[in-house]
Amino acid sequence: MNLAAPAAGLENIKTDLEAIIANSASLEEPERFLPYYFLGEYQLRLGATTLAIEPLKKAVRMAPQFPAALYSLARAMQASKETSVSSKLFKRHAELTGLLSELDSAGIRLQEQPDDVSITQHINDVQKRMEALLRQPLPEQ
Numbered sequence: 001m002n003l004a005a006p007a008a009g010l011e012n013i014k015t016d017l018e019a020i021i022a023n024s025a026s027l028e029e030p031e032r033f034l035p036y037y038f039l040g041e042y043q044l045r046l047g048a049t050t051l052a053i054e055p056l057k058k059a060v061r062m063a064p065q066f067p068a069a070l071y072s073l074a075r076a077m078q079a080s081k082e083t084s085v086s087s088k089l090f091k092r093h094a095e096l097t098g099l100l101s102e103l104d105s106a107g108i109r110l111q112e113q114p115d116d117v118s119i120t121q122h123i124n125d126v127q128k129r130m131e132a133l134l135r136q137p138l139p140e141q
Contacts, residue, residue, distance in 0.1 A: 033062035037069045044072060049079040057138065064134045067097050073138075088139035099130045 020035040040056035043049075056073040063069060074089035103126050110119045 030063070033059045033066065033069065036062065037066070037072070040069075040076065041072050044076050044079070047079075049076045052076040053080065060138060065096070065100075065130070067093055067100065070096060085139045092133070092136075092139075095133055096130070099126055099133065102126045103130070 018039070036055040037059035040052045040054075040059060043052035043055070053073070053076050056069060056076055059066070059069040060073050070089060070093045074086050074093055077083075077089060078086035103123065106119055106123045106126065110116065110123065113119060
């Protein structure tokens with residue numbers, strides 16, 4: 001992203017994102033977190049870390065299974081010198097991406113061996129671990 005863009009252009013992006021948030025009810029349910037994620041990421045990349053935190057928290061609460069929002073929130077907390085919280089968020093991100101990777105690998109193996117009950121059981125176990133992780137509250141400042 002070219003951060004050397006004219007200020008008016010950057011303000012237009014922010015205004016557009018805020019307008020999308022205001023009309024987010026028109027988005028499909030699984031996509032409603034995206035304007036908050038993009039607004040937070042936009043503010044984070046501009047160095048406005050304090051402003052980035054709230055939209056990123058909202059994105060993570062709306063879509064806790066979306067690792068990019070969690071990672072961006074961890075970066076914003078780290079940049080805001082909230083090292084204890086950022087460490088917990090980075091750890092949670094690592095756990096989440098690991099579980100998603102396990103599910104992906106097991107899904108591929110299940111396609112190759114659809115009758116293998118052990119793979120199905122492994123998928124169920126990983127899904128339970130992911131559900132437990134996603135139920136945990138976010139670390140607070």
